[in-house]
Amino acid sequence: xxxxxxxxxxxxxxxxxxxxxxxxxxxxxxxxxxxxxxxxxxxxxxxxxxxxxxxxxxxxxxxxx
Amino acid sequence: xxxxxxxxxxxxxxxxxxxxxxxxxxxxxxxxxxxxxxxxxxxxxxxxxxxxxxxxxxxxxxxxxxxxxxxxxxxxxxxxxxxxxxxxxxxxxxxxxxxxxxxxxxxxxxxxxxxxxxxxxxxxxxxxxxxxxxxxxxxxxxxxxxxxxxxxxxxxxxxxxxxxxxxxxxxxxxxxxxxxxxxxxxxxxxxxxxxxxxxxxxxxxxxxxxxxxxxxxxxxxxxxxxxxxxxxxxxxxxxxxxxxxxxxxxxxxxxxxxxxxxxxxxxxxxxxxxxxxxxxxxxxxxxxxxxxxxxxxxxxxxxxxxxxxxxxxxxxxxxxxxxxxxxxxxxxxxxxxxxxxxxxxxxxxxxxxxxxxxxxxxxxxxxxxxxxxxxxxxxxxxxxxxxxxxxxxxxxxxxxxxxxxxxxxxxxxxxxxxxxxxxxxxxxxxxxxxxxxxxxxxxxxxxxxxxxxxxxxxxxxxxxxxxxxxxxxxxxxxxxxxxxxxxxxxxxxxxxxxxxxxxxxxxxxxxxxxxxxxxxxxxxxxxxxxxxxxxxxxxxxxxxxxxxxxxxxxxxxxxxxxxxxxxxxxxxxxxxxxxxxxxxxxxxxxxxxxxxxxxxxxxxxxxxxxxxxxxxxxxxxxxxxxxxxxxxxxxxxxxxxxxxxxxxxxxxxxxxxxxxxxxxxxxxxxxxxxxxxxxxxxxxxxxxxxxxxxxxxxxxxxxxxxxxxxxxxxxxxxxxxxxxxxxxxxxxxxxxxxxxxxxxxxxxxxxxxxxxxxxxxxxxxxxxxxxxxxxxxxxxxxxxxxxxxxxxxxxxxxxxxxxxxxxxxxxxxxxxxxxxxxxxxxxxxxxxxxxxxxxxxxxxxxxxxxxxxxxxxxxxxxxxxxxxxxxxxxxxxxxxxxxxxxxxxxxxxxxxxxxxxxxxxxxxxxxxxxxxxxxxxxxxxxxxx
Numbered sequence: 001x002x003x004x005x006x007x008x009x010x011x012x013x014x015x016x017x018x019x020x021x022x023x024x025x026x027x028x029x030x031x032x033x034x035x036x037x038x039x040x041x042x043x044x045x046x047x048x049x050x051x052x053x054x055x056x057x058x059x060x061x062x063x064x065x
Numbered sequence: 066x067x068x069x070x071x072x073x074x075x076x077x078x079x080x081x082x083x084x085x086x087x088x089x090x091x092x093x094x095x096x097x098x099x100x101x102x103x104x105x106x107x108x109x110x111x112x113x114x115x116x117x118x119x120x121x122x123x124x125x126x127x128x129x130x131x132x133x134x135x136x137x138x139x140x141x142x143x144x145x146x147x148x149x150x151x152x153x154x155x156x157x158x159x160x161x162x163x164x165x166x167x168x169x170x171x172x173x174x175x176x177x178x179x180x181x182x183x184x185x186x187x188x189x190x191x192x193x194x195x196x197x198x199x200x201x202x203x204x205x206x207x208x209x210x211x212x213x214x215x216x217x218x219x220x221x222x223x224x225x226x227x228x229x230x231x232x233x234x235x236x237x238x239x240x241x242x243x244x245x246x247x248x249x250x251x252x253x254x255x256x257x258x259x260x261x262x263x264x265x266x267x268x269x270x271x272x273x274x275x276x277x278x279x280x281x282x283x284x285x286x287x288x289x290x291x292x293x294x295x296x297x298x299x300x301x302x303x304x305x306x307x308x309x310x311x312x313x314x315x316x317x318x319x320x321x322x323x324x325x326x327x328x329x330x331x332x333x334x335x336x337x338x339x340x341x342x343x344x345x346x347x348x349x350x351x352x353x354x355x356x357x358x359x360x361x362x363x364x365x366x367x368x369x370x371x372x373x374x375x376x377x378x379x380x381x382x383x384x385x386x387x388x389x390x391x392x393x394x395x396x397x398x399x400x401x402x403x404x405x406x407x408x409x410x411x412x413x414x415x416x417x418x419x420x421x422x423x424x425x426x427x428x429x430x431x432x433x434x435x436x437x438x439x440x441x442x443x444x445x446x447x448x449x450x451x452x453x454x455x456x457x458x459x460x461x462x463x464x465x466x467x468x469x470x471x472x473x474x475x476x477x478x479x480x481x482x483x484x485x486x487x488x489x490x491x492x493x494x495x496x497x498x499x500x501x502x503x504x505x506x507x508x509x510x511x512x513x514x515x516x517x518x519x520x521x522x523x524x525x526x527x528x529x530x531x532x533x534x535x536x537x538x539x540x541x542x543x544x545x546x547x548x549x550x551x552x553x554x555x556x557x558x559x560x561x562x563x564x565x566x567x568x569x570x571x572x573x574x575x576x577x578x579x580x581x582x583x584x585x586x587x588x589x590x591x592x593x594x595x596x597x598x599x600x601x602x603x604x605x606x607x608x609x610x611x612x613x614x615x616x617x618x619x620x621x622x623x624x625x626x627x628x629x630x631x632x633x634x635x636x637x638x639x640x641x642x643x644x645x646x647x648x649x650x651x652x653x654x655x656x657x658x659x660x661x662x663x664x665x666x667x668x669x670x671x672x673x674x675x676x677x678x679x680x681x682x683x684x685x686x687x688x689x690x691x692x693x694x695x696x697x698x699x700x701x702x703x704x705x706x707x708x709x710x711x712x713x714x715x716x717x718x719x720x721x722x723x724x725x726x727x728x729x730x731x732x733x734x735x736x737x738x739x740x741x742x743x744x745x746x747x748x749x750x751x752x753x754x755x756x757x758x759x760x761x762x763x764x765x766x767x768x769x770x771x772x773x774x775x776x777x778x779x780x781x782x783x784x785x786x787x788x789x790x791x792x793x794x795x796x797x798x799x800x801x802x803x804x805x806x807x808x809x810x811x812x813x814x815x816x817x818x819x820x821x822x823x824x825x826x827x828x829x830x831x832x833x834x835x836x837x838x839x840x841x842x843x844x845x846x847x848x849x850x851x852x853x854x855x856x857x858x859x860x861x862x863x864x865x866x867x868x869x870x871x872x873x874x875x876x877x878x879x880x881x882x883x884x885x886x887x888x889x890x891x892x893x894x895x896x897x898x899x900x901x902x903x904x905x906x907x908x909x910x911x912x913x914x915x916x917x918x919x920x921x922x923x924x925x926x927x928x929x930x931x932x933x934x935x936x937x938x939x940x941x942x943x944x945x946x947x948x949x950x951x952x953x954x955x956x957x958x959x960x961x962x963x964x965x966x967x968x969x970x971x972x973x974x975x976x977x978x979x980x981x982x983x984x985x986x987x988x989x990x991x992x993x994x
Contacts, residue, residue, distance in 0.1 A: 007150045014146040023313030037289030039305045057352035
């Protein structure tokens with residue numbers, strides 16, 4: 001099942017996603033801070049989310065396993 | 066507010082439009098040009114995940130807790146990262162065994178167990194009812210906001226027959242019946258429904274984005290403005306988050322819950338697995354669907370905070386901000402669009418969910434019971450496809466009415482999100498049995514059953530009962546003090562576990578008990594033969610194809626019994642089709658002559674499974690066949706055979722691949738030989754032609770002299786001179802042919818020494834000085850200041866240079882002829898250029914003039930007046946030293962010949978005779994004599 005490298009990459013991305021979207025890494029973003037007038041914490045969540053989707057799209061569209 | 070007829074009219078117009086889309090989808094499907102055979106449509110249909118909960122509930126949640134609406138969408142994103150690995154396997158399994166629901170999937174995995182499938186169905190129905198109620202509640206609240214004056218409280222109708230929500234629910238059920246159970250062919254996909262769901266996904270996304278943009282940029286000055294105002298308002302500022310009170314445990318459990326739900330919810334399973342057209346669509350849909358989730362969530366926080374800023378907290382229901390904000394600003398059209406968007410979200414969910422649940426109820430609850438009765442059971446006759454459809458239709462109404470009941474009697478107390486989470490936690494109980502079953506061979510029916518039972522019991526006790534109690538239908542005393550005053554049995558602090566929110570608490574107890582029971586009981590007693598065989602088929606789904614799949618069946622059956630059985634459940638057309646195909650496979654002329662084998666029985670069972678579920682299909686097939694019970698050894702033996710068969714087929718494949726490779730190599734070698742043969746023929750005819758010309762003139766001169774014995778001496782002298790010249794030409798030609806043959810065959814002798822190329826060029830110029838003077842041409846030699854030392858055979862290189870120089874001498878114009886010789890060096894090697902100002906070589910001949918005898922191929926243009934072997938020999942020599950010779954195509958003022966040589970190519974060979982194999986130029990010569 002996990003023999004193909006494409007699947008292994010997705011698995012690695014999944015664990016990376018779990019890490020950055022949960023405690024304790026999530027606690028690093030200061031809820032009081034803001035960037036460009038937007039609160040940092042929601043901004044970081046949406047940003048991480050978008051990066052996760054983009055990476056996933058790249059992995060899925062550019063690998064031919 | 067808007068008028069009731071307008072809102073109701075728009076809603077029905079929208080439902081009609083949906084119906085049109087669905088009919089279009091069905092029409093295209095019937096034509097064989099499916100609209101849903103597309104990864105984008107597949108991804109959009111997956112967005113049925115976004116229900117009224119997303120559309121209304123998220124805003125409500127954001128208005129009370131800030132960012133907390135988000136884990137419900139982060140979880141699915143994480144799940145979709147693994148979709149290509151996990152969901153693809155589910156797709157493969159479901160496709161292979163015609164599995165049509167999650168209950169069927171789990172039941173089939175554990176030995177086609179009807180009890181397990183029935184239990185999964187029961188849990189689903191109980192768990193999913195609140196979720197359907199949520200959709201009805203959302204539509205009902207939305208309708209009230211749209212049609213009542215601002216600020217008025219929606220009052221629920223006291224009598225159920227007066228409640229518009231009931232009629233809405235019934236209309237939706239009727240609608241679902243029309244789309245979802247229209248065709249007799251119950252096991253096929255619902256293409257029209259999927260098309261309509263994808264369309265609804267577009268509508269709800271656009272409507273929500275429209276409201277979001279209106280609120281953010283119409284009512285406020287962009288997002289930064291909203292957040293700045295929120296920070297300034299002391300009662301709202303905590304919504305932006307507070308690190309100290311942020312409950313990361315709950316965050317994780319919500320993410321996990323949503324991650325499981327996106328696969329385990331009946332409607333998601335239906336859309337993702339059952340309705341999937343092509344496995345490859347998953348690759349794109351796996352990221353497009355999360356991108357959709359991201360888009361629909363961007364404006365949730367701005368809309369929620371904007372609503373709180375404008376209305377103040379506590380005055381308006383935040384869950385209806387999407388509607389009340391445009392209404393309050395007089396944007397009635399936008400409000401109507403937003404309502405339609407919400408309607409899309411709710412109806413999409415209800416339609417797919419009730420279709421999915423109805424097929425579960427029909428196949429896994431009703432059919433197993435019906436098939437036990439005398440009227441419909443094993444001995445009964447008659448077509449049951451109509452009955453199946455009727456059961457499904459009734460089940461749709463039944464599920465919808467249950468949802469309405471929950472909404473009517475218990476729905477008022479809870480926020481939308483809390484209701485939805487109860488359902489999520491219920492379906493999460495399937496995770497151990499489902500995923501364990503896909504990846505662990507050792508999971509057993511008993512383990513799965515125990516896990517599900519205990520998980521469901523704990524879910525009921527810790528989540529469902531408290532929610533009922535909080536709605537006022539049970540005394541709440543047992544929540545606060547525990548049942549019978551036993552403190553450690555308090556449902557929300559079971560065994561004294563405190564410090565968790567009630568959802569995390571319930572999820573922790575139910576899932577961990579479920580998983581423990583599943584694992585422990587699976588390990589307690591090993592699987593039965595039937596379970597082992599199904600476990601193998603599921604766990605190794607990717608390692609098999611149809612032809613090498615083991616068929617775990619032994620016994621005898623009559624073909625007419627099987628045919629009659631198939632006809633009863635899937636209709637005569639498809640049954641006949643299946644059996645005719647099998648007759649072809651077995652090589653018998655008619656269906657009646659089929660001797661049923663294991664493969665046929667398996668095909669029949671799979672066809673039945675598509676219609677009535679795998680558990681009932683198993684029972685029905687067993688009822689008409691005389692089966693041998695398989696022992697574990699038999700299962701292992703069948704598996705062994707299949708494995709050997711598979712190894713054999715892989716071996717065969719490899720063999721045929723290597724044969725194919727060998728064939729193509731042989732073919733290429735043959736083609737090369739043929740072309741060499743042709744070249745040899747060409748060469749032979751060219752050589753004989755070249756030899757004949759001087760021979761002819763020698764012979765005619767000699768004959769002339771023989772015929773005329775009294776020829777004048779002067780003329781005789783002249784003739785003899787011609788004979789001598791022609792003889793010289795002849796021997797030169799023969800020498801060159803031999804030379805070329807030697808070089809090409811690798812028998813030439815090379816005497817390599819260190820030479821100064823500059824000196825060599827100067828000597829060559831000196832040698833040809835006479836010739837150029839005769840032609841009145843000027844020769845210029847440009848050399849670098851320092852000596853250029855190279856290891857090569859000086860005689861051979863001189864031969865190349867002389868050949869090029871004599872060519873140049875032949876072609877310079879009679880007056881003003883000019884020849885330039887240049888020597889350049891670089892890191893890679895040396896380059897010698899010899900250019901003249903003659904007529905040049907036509908571009909078409911640039912490649913050819915290095916071929917043997919090509920000088921006589923074309924009249925006019927460049928015709929070296931020699932033997933025609935000078936340039937081919939030069940090329941052989943230069944290539945022997947690892948260099949290249951060519952004509953510069955860019956030069957227009959005459960012919961520019963260039964050759965380059967790498968540094969010290971022959972360093973190792975010294976002055977010894979070198980025997981090198983012929984360079985693979987494709988211009989081999991006949992062997993030297």
